[in-house]
Amino acid sequence: MFDVLGLAYEKAFGASETHRASLAWLLSELPPEARVLDVGSGTGRPTAAALAAAGHQVLGIDVSPVMVEIATRQVPGAEFRCADIRTVVLGDESYDAVCVYFSLLQMSREEQTRLVAGLSRAVKPGGHMALATIPVDAEGVEVVFMDQPVRATSFSRDDFVAMVTDAHLTVQSEHTLVFTPAHPGAAAEPHLFLHCRRD
Numbered sequence: 001m002f003d004v005l006g007l008a009y010e011k012a013f014g015a016s017e018t019h020r021a022s023l024a025w026l027l028s029e030l031p032p033e034a035r036v037l038d039v040g041s042g043t044g045r046p047t048a049a050a051l052a053a054a055g056h057q058v059l060g061i062d063v064s065p066v067m068v069e070i071a072t073r074q075v076p077g078a079e080f081r082c083a084d085i086r087t088v089v090l091g092d093e094s095y096d097a098v099c100v101y102f103s104l105l106q107m108s109r110e111e112q113t114r115l116v117a118g119l120s121r122a123v124k125p126g127g128h129m130a131l132a133t134i135p136v137d138a139e140g141v142e143v144v145f146m147d148q149p150v151r152a153t154s155f156s157r158d159d160f161v162a163m164v165t166d167a168h169l170t171v172q173s174e175h176t177l178v179f180t181p182a183h184p185g186a187a188a189e190p191h192l193f194l195h196c197r198r199d
């Protein structure tokens with residue numbers, strides 16, 4: 001699906017003020033030249049672009065070769081790799097921060113839970129994780145997203161927060177909103193952003 005969407009995804013979602021505010025929070029917490037992992041890095045904008053422009057070492061991982069090609073072109077100051085994050089081996093306590101913006105939704109709940117726990121272990125104690133998702137109690141639901149059929153799985157707000165907390169992350173702030181993508185085939189959707197600190 002994301003191979004098909006490519007830049008259209010950025011056009012529809014890239015203007016989110018809450019996403020930009022989340023990046024501003026992360027930038028205010030990071031030490032100089034921090035190592036940051038961006039999971040499901042998409043087109044590289046706004047996340048990797050904002051972090052790389054501030055002098056941080058960003059590794060973006062995305063399973064879509066089209067997204068990786070776009071991100072590599074748009075954000076030459078960051079590194080991007082095409083891989084399924086579920087299979088990537090990450091060193092413990094090797095990143096100052098990890099970003100997970102809307103990249104969990106095509107995984108089962110068990111996979112999301114296992115991945116968030118593994119990503120949390122990859123963050124240095126006292127480091128940070130920013131997560132964003134669609135806080136809806138839905139499992140394997142067929143939806144049409146930007147004119148594309150796709151299966152989606154997520155958690156309610158309370159269950160998502162519990163999953164994150166169980167992964168040894170402390171939620172420092174939380175932001176919810178209803179976002180309307182700038183695309184005729186995309187409906188308004190609830191967004192949940194969590195700003196967390198690794199215990």
Ligand SMILES: C[S@@+](CC[C@H](N)C(=O)[O-])C[C@H]1O[C@@H](n2cnc3c(N)ncnc32)[C@H](O)[C@@H]1O
Nearest residue numbers: 002040041042062063064067084085101102103
């Ligand atoms: C909804 S887009 C969000 C892109 C970006 N994080 C943003 O917020 O602008 C989700 C991205 O996660 C990627 N993705 C989904 N599942 C993945 C997986 N298992 N491993 C790596 N990337 C994945 C998709 O290819 C897509 O680029």
